[in-house]
Amino acid sequence: MLANHPRLRMVGRRLAQIVPVIVLATFIVFGLLKLVPGDVAATLAGEYATDERVAQIRVAYGLDQPFLVQYWHWLWNAAHLDLSRSFMSNEPVLDQILHRFPTTLLLVFCALLISLSVGVPLGILAATRVGSRVDVAVTSIASFGVALPSFWLAMILVATFSLSLGWFPATGAVRWSVDPRLAVWYAVLPAVALAAGGMAEVVRQLRSALIEVLASQYVRTLYAKGLSPTAILWKHGLKNVAVTLLTVIGLLTSRLLGGAVVIEAVFAIPGMGSMVVRAAIVKDFPVVQGVVFAMVILVIAINMVIDVLYTLVDPRVALK
Amino acid sequence: MNPDETLLAVDGLGITFVNGNTRVEATSDIGFAIAPGERVGIVGESGCGKTITGLSLLGLLPPATTIVAGTAMFEGENLIGLPMSRMRHVRGRKISMIFQEPMSALDPVFTIGQQIGETIRTHFSATKAEARERAVAALESVGIPSPERVHDSYPHQLSGGMRQRAMIAIALVCEPRLLIADEPTTALDVTIQAQIIDLLLAQSARSGTALLFITHDLGVVAETCTRMLTMYAGEIVEDAPVDSALVRPRHPYTSGLLRSLPRLSARGAVLPSIAGRVPDLRDMPRGCRFAERCGHRRAECAQAQVLEEADGHRVRCWRQSELVLPGALTEREAAA
Numbered sequence: 001m002l003a004n005h006p007r008l009r010m011v012g013r014r015l016a017q018i019v020p021v022i023v024l025a026t027f028i029v030f031g032l033l034k035l036v037p038g039d040v041a042a043t044l045a046g047e048y049a050t051d052e053r054v055a056q057i058r059v060a061y062g063l064d065q066p067f068l069v070q071y072w073h074w075l076w077n078a079a080h081l082d083l084s085r086s087f088m089s090n091e092p093v094l095d096q097i098l099h100r101f102p103t104t105l106l107l108v109f110c111a112l113l114i115s116l117s118v119g120v121p122l123g124i125l126a127a128t129r130v131g132s133r134v135d136v137a138v139t140s141i142a143s144f145g146v147a148l149p150s151f152w153l154a155m156i157l158v159a160t161f162s163l164s165l166g167w168f169p170a171t172g173a174v175r176w177s178v179d180p181r182l183a184v185w186y187a188v189l190p191a192v193a194l195a196a197g198g199m200a201e202v203v204r205q206l207r208s209a210l211i212e213v214l215a216s217q218y219v220r221t222l223y224a225k226g227l228s229p230t231a232i233l234w235k236h237g238l239k240n241v242a243v244t245l246l247t248v249i250g251l252l253t254s255r256l257l258g259g260a261v262v263i264e265a266v267f268a269i270p271g272m273g274s275m276v277v278r279a280a281i282v283k284d285f286p287v288v289q290g291v292v293f294a295m296v297i298l299v300i301a302i303n304m305v306i307d308v309l310y311t312l313v314d315p316r317v318a319l320k
Numbered sequence: 321m322n323p324d325e326t327l328l329a330v331d332g333l334g335i336t337f338v339n340g341n342t343r344v345e346a347t348s349d350i351g352f353a354i355a356p357g358e359r360v361g362i363v364g365e366s367g368c369g370k371t372i373t374g375l376s377l378l379g380l381l382p383p384a385t386t387i388v389a390g391t392a393m394f395e396g397e398n399l400i401g402l403p404m405s406r407m408r409h410v411r412g413r414k415i416s417m418i419f420q421e422p423m424s425a426l427d428p429v430f431t432i433g434q435q436i437g438e439t440i441r442t443h444f445s446a447t448k449a450e451a452r453e454r455a456v457a458a459l460e461s462v463g464i465p466s467p468e469r470v471h472d473s474y475p476h477q478l479s480g481g482m483r484q485r486a487m488i489a490i491a492l493v494c495e496p497r498l499l500i501a502d503e504p505t506t507a508l509d510v511t512i513q514a515q516i517i518d519l520l521l522a523q524s525a526r527s528g529t530a531l532l533f534i535t536h537d538l539g540v541v542a543e544t545c546t547r548m549l550t551m552y553a554g555e556i557v558e559d560a561p562v563d564s565a566l567v568r569p570r571h572p573y574t575s576g577l578l579r580s581l582p583r584l585s586a587r588g589a590v591l592p593s594i595a596g597r598v599p600d601l602r603d604m605p606r607g608c609r610f611a612e613r614c615g616h617r618r619a620e621c622a623q624a625q626v627l628e629e630a631d632g633h634r635v636r637c638w639r640q641s642e643l644v645l646p647g648a649l650t651e652r653e654a655a656a
Binding site (some may be wrong): 314 | 378379384404408409410411414417419422424425426427428429430431436442443474476487545
């Protein structure tokens with residue numbers, strides 16, 4: 001019975017669509033890495049290595065194989081949850097990712113939470129008072145937030161709240177598994193810096209969607225039926241903008257994952273972002289490839305959850 | 321009119337649109353009365369102010385951009401400027417409204433049943449089960465074949481005719497004294513139009529609900545209404561019993577409207593039309609607003625005039641006593 005449930009079937013179809021997306025994304029990144037100038041084998045062998053030593057290393061890491069063969073090997077292993085080993089540390093890439101992933105996830109989750117918990121009320125506030133001073137103020141803040149570079153905001157926040165006031169630590173992170181409260185305390189400043197742009201996006205999208213809903217003919221019908229403005233806004237208004245909100249959350253999560261790379265670098269947070277940046281600099285291909293692989297899977301998974309949620313909030317989205 | 325026999329008495333109703341410092345008077349000096357159970361049609365072309373007149377009675381015009389003057393006495397209360405807290409008890413309970421486009425007038429993400437149920441529960445204390453029972457009964461009473469199924473359907477799952485029936489069920493579920501129907505059949509197929517009109521007539525007769533029919537379709541008015549208000553450029557130009565107005569309209573504009581109806585008998589003949597255009601709201605003539613397009617214009621038409629009563633017609637025309645104007649039907653056709 002359960003297997004025939006339309007929502008489960010939809011998830012099944014989505015899972016089948018994931019495979020080509022993963023192959024394509026990892027293939028492109030693999031190709032880009034190969035285009036980077038410089039010989040990895042020479043780097044790995046060290047400055048004074050003989051030509052034979054370089055050749056040995058090339059064979060040892062499979063770098064002498066044709067490009068497509070190398071990619072196929074990587075893909076085959078990845079399908080068996082083996083993301084191979086880092087060129088530099090020789091640690092399994094999967095272990096490294098699993099170790100650092102929770103830190104990045106906590107950062108992104110905190111940023112998402114801040115974006116929504118500030119952005120949603122501000123968006124509602126502005127949409128219900130179009131043209132008022134409150135609306136102008138909120139819209140201005142939102143425009144400012146969209147234009148603000150996160151690394152600059154990060155530096156301002158550090159200068160103010162850690163260096164001057166000493167409320168939050170300036171750099172670093174604590175793992176959730178070590179001490180959850182400390183982990184959140186460390187994540188606050190980077191999450192705020194990361195969330196500013198997202199918050200602005202939530203405000204802008206929610207405001208315009210809610211304005212449209214409140215000006216719609218069916219809202220006029222609701223007034224004509226004698227419903228209170230409170231019921232109209234919180235029951236009908238919010239359910240109708242839920243689709244927009246879900247879309248924004250999906251896009252925002254991808255964007256925050258990307259933005260985390262920069263923020264982790266600024267705050268010296270040992271997450272996936274700083275890991276991929278360092279790996280790219282030293283041409284540690286398996287690490288870069290592994291992180292991309294993990295990010296792609298995460299983004300696809302989030303989008304799938306959003307798609308399922310669409311069918312719950314909007315009856316017009318068919319379960320096909 | 322005897323006050324006991326009046327359900328709604330509108331007097332001096334004027335709607336002004338405000339945009340920054342500019343003000344445009346969209347309607348002025350609208351006055352009419354509706355008796356309990358009476359069916360009154362407001363006709364006129366697009367932009368004459370008939371829809372906003374309907375909306376103003378329920379306070380549904382955006383307060384930031386509109387100023388409504390005048391009075392609309394309903395059960396001892398003036399609807400114009402009625403505080404929101406009082407107005408909410410009138411809306412949907414005493415006076416309901418249905419709109420032209422049943423798709424966009426229903427909330428797309430709530431079921432029909434939820435949308436009827438919330439109306440019931442807004443005005444009466446009812447449990448969810450009682451509300452459901454009443455909602456299904458309401459859907460059944462508007463001729464929906466499988467009311468249980470429609471109760472749990474979303475608007476997009478229904479046809480246009482079914483949606484409008486559902487809309488009517490929502491509007492009538494609390495048995496209001498007056499139903500304002502704003503072009504309720506315009507967006508529907510002709511065969512469905514007839515069904516919806518029959519339905520509105522039957523419901524009005526059953527519950528004694530008065531109808532205010534806002535339409536540009538004179539055929540609909542002829543079929544449904546007992547009285548007809550003709551509006552032109554924001555003013556009522558004629559208020560007359562439908563039967564009499566169809567045969568012998570007293571205002572040249574009403575006559576022009578009636579004569580421009582397509583007739584099956586006059587195949588091959590050129591359909592008469594009214595020459596010229598409606599005057600701009602921002603530049604309304606002081607005298608008769610129809611004068612520029614009127615074939616019976618005289619010098620006195622440049623002076624402002626009021627609605628004057630004669631033979632059961634209230635007419636805004638200086639020459640009403642001398643003109644004999646053609647309607648949609650001849651006396652002989654009307655008798656037959």
